[in-house]
Amino acid sequence: MKWVRRFVVAIAAAAAIGALIFALMPKPIPVDVAEVVHGPFEETVDDDGKTRVRERYIVSAPIAGTLLRIHLKPGDTVEVGTLLASIVPDPSPLLDPRTRRELEQRLGAAEARKMRTAAAVERAKATVDQARADLERSRVLAGKGVAPPSKLERDEIVFRIGSREFEAARFEDHAAEHELELTHAALRSSNNEADERSAPGEAWDLRSPVAGQVLRVLQESEASVRIGAALIEIGDSRDLEVVVDVLSTDAVRIEPGALVRIERWGGELPLEGRVRRVEPSAFTKISALGVEEQRANVIIDIVSPQSEWGSLGDGYRVDARIVVYRSKDAVKVPTSALFREGDWWAVYVDADGVASKRLVSLSRRAGIEAAVESGLQPGEHVIVFPSDAIKDGVHVTRR
Secondary structure, three states, X not given: OHHHHHHHHHHHHHHHHHHHHHHHOOOOEEEEEEEOEEEEEEEEEEEEEEEEEOOEEEEEOOOOEEEOOOOXXXXXXXXXXXXXXXXXXXXXXXOOHHHHHHHHHHHHHHHHXXXXXXXXXXXXXXXXXXXXXXXHHHHHHHHHOOOOHHHHHHHHHHHHHHHHHHHHHHHHHHHHHHHHHHHXXXXXXXXXXXXXXXXXXXXXXXXXXXXXXXXXXXXOOOEEEOOOOEEEEEEOOOOEEEEEEEEHHHHOOOOOOOEEEEEOOOOOXXXXXXXXXXXXXXXXXXXXXXXXXXXXXXXXXXXXOHHHOOOOOOOOEEEEEEEEEEEEEEEEXXXXXXXXXXXXXXXXXXXXXXXXXXXXXXXXXXXXXXXXXXXXXOOOEEEEOOOOOOOOOOEEEEO
């Protein structure tokens, strides 16, 4: 019986020791894994942008005056020649007696100058007619050998000089005529009689230069406007482009003609676009974190059929993914599995339940994927989002 008791005690002690050893053994760490795969790879520059009407027209006031109320609303369709707005010109200012007297005296001087220049024209015309007749006679006589050649040369010179003086006199006469008209206009426009000033002016109508839609009404209510004041903005909302501002370090990698996927614009499917131009001049922009960034605008044409994005308008927000590199067959690994190991990139490979650190060489790195040159093979599984508890050689278990 003693040997039975000893056997039972030995078994109990062995079980206790085994339980203690099992309790002290490290437990496998639960991890998430992803498979290394072959497939197409794209590197993109992702940023948000906005739509913009390609050709917009801002109609401004050509004269100073009173703008009548504009009844057009944003979204209204206009054709070439559609009435956009009307402006009643401001009346001319009153002239004090001294200024009016000066204008009247200037009118008298302008009339006298006009008569003087008209007389000069008649005198120059008579002179050139006489010189032409003398030249004709000299040519006839010189042809018969009666007049010397020197007389013919003198008559030719006199005729050329007379012709130039006649032209100069005509120019002077034209200038005097314009000056006289300006003085008359100044007196007519500044008539200070009460009944003339109280009469309403004729309204100037502003009409649409193109067919399209009203984008914005910049001055809707009746008001006094100055010359050049912006009144209404029109454009063709069916002719849109996308403007995306990207970091200048990314802009140097974008080529005209690059493929663009336009997402989060409000539709179910992404739209396709092409880069038309990368603007050569960058600008400074403050990021959401308060950091100064140098950014450049990328202009994108929408190449998807207009029927797919007809609900888009001017200034709408979109997300753009601009493709800067494409490969049809690449070894891909999630970027969430990568971490730095000195100057190298590294991953943890799940090798039959054991984490194995592996140094890898990358050719390209995109947002969620990276293309691997060496260090991994398709079909292997890597640990994504490895925690500090993951070390080389520790046991892991997949969640």
